[in-house]
Amino acid sequence: MKENSIQEPLYNTEGEQKIDIKTEFLKLLGYWKFFVLSIMICLVVAFIYMRYTDSIYKISCTILIKDDSKSNKMGNSDSKLVSELDLFGKQTNIHNEMGIIKSKSLARKTVNDLNLFISYYHISSKLNREMEIYNTCPFRAIVDTSHLQLIGVPVEVNYITTDKISVVIKDYKTSTAFDFSKKITGPSGELGTPGNVDTIIRVGSVIKNKFFSFRIVKNINYIGEPVIMSDYTFKLMNPIDVGTGYSEMISAAPIEKDASMIEITCTSSIPDKTIDYLNKLSENYINIDLELKNLTAIKTINFIDDQLGGITDSLSSVEDLLENFKTANGIIDVPEESKAIITKLATQDQEKVTTQLEIKYYEYVLNYLKTQSQYNDIVTPSSLGLTDMPLTTLVSELITLSVEKTKLSISSTEKNPYFTVVENNIATTKKALQTNVQNSLNVAKLTL
Secondary structure, three states: OOOOOOOOOOOOOOOOOOOOHHHHHHHHHOOHHHHHHHHHHHHHHHHHHHHHOOOOEEEEEEEEOOOHHHHHOOOOHHHHHHHHOOOOHHHHHHHHHHHHHOOHHHHHHHHHHHOOOEEEEEEOOOOOOEEEEOOOOOEEEEEOOOOOEEEOOOEEEEEEEOOEEEEEEOOOOOOEEEEOOOOEEEEOOOOOOOOOEEEEEEOOOEEEEOOEEEEEEEOOOOOOOOOOOOEEEEEEOOHHHHHHHHHHHOEEEEOOOOOOEEEEEEEEOOHHHHHHHHHHHHHHHHHHHHHHHHHHHHHHHHHHHHHHHHHHHHHHHHHHHHHHHHHHHOOOOOOHHHHHHHHHHHHHHHHHHHHHHHHHHHHHHHHHHHHOOOOOOOOOHHHHOOOOHHHHHHHHHHHHHHHHHHHHHHHOOOOOHHHHHHHHHHHHHHHHHHHHHHHHHHHHHHHO
16 A cells, blocks of 8 residues: 655745835834935035035146167177166166156246246135136236245235236235245245235236235236136245146156157146146257257357368468469469379368368367266267268267266266166266277378
8 A cells, every 4th residue: 555655845934924015114214314314414525525626637748759779789899888888778768768757857947937836716606715727817927036026925816907906915024935046935024014915006017025026917828808806816836846746746657668658647626737837848858858959069060160260271272372383384274284283282182181170070079078077069070071980979879878867867866776877888988989089090190
């Protein structure tokens, strides 16, 4: 007989409870005060954030860096010895250029060029708080850099008409003054007066006393007419500190590994101001190379001018020789044989002039290396028509290394290990150049 078996259930549902959504909702509703309070707190935090936090923009630009490392690939033994000391290569050169771009000296020059040590402020109509402005300010303050200037003191400007303004400066007698000529700050001292200014002047007029001198002029970038009876404020800051701040604010990096282009990036709440800064910074960086090249060109022109007198005299002497020959022999037409002799004599005289020029150049180089410590502006032999390739290569290498040292001195100290490498390269190249020039000088004198 077959028995029926009853299997045990896999789980017991008797202990399960049914969730009552309505009951749970009523429980949560009892805490409504906390929900309302949380929402109010979030709204207040959001309002405070929007009121006191400015929008941040990312501004960037790119600069193409010239790669001078190719000049190290030279065939003579002297230059090979120099190139072997180049321990860092192209990438180090890129990092050096990045250091120059971020240097404090370049940043301070850019700040002074654009007068970015002056900040402008206006009360926002939306949030009723003072905000820094730039191109939306209807005026610019032009300070007299030959005069002391107050630092950190707000100057209130209020337009009465489109060409008449009220200028107010309060409680400045214990403020700090900046001397642009000495680039130092110091207390202005007791003036013996309340230290207040409250005057009405025309736009463009100078306002001046013992501790400040400036003009208010129209901002050419401002569109429209200034708002009458609208309060503006500007303030001068220490230019040295402002330049330092900008140098720390920007970042520079290659756009990709082993690339010769550097991207300069900066974040700011005033994009127009930062765009002007990056453009001027790039321009000043490029001008560093141009100034060095211009200095070399001027030195070369001066050297050539000094030699033109001797060459002109030599050519004149050849012409005089021919005229004297004709006069002494009473002839008008010179025979062919005599012409050949005179031509040969003129050729030899020209070779003599060239050799004398070489001797003068070699003596110039030896004296230059002996008396100068920087070699940025040494005249190259190719600029004078001399075709000594080993000499030209060594001179070009010395100029390149010296320019590199000059740039490094802008962005770093002598403790920089690459600075020591560059100095060693300069010493090696200089020694090789002196040996080459002395040998060439001896040969030129023998040829003469």
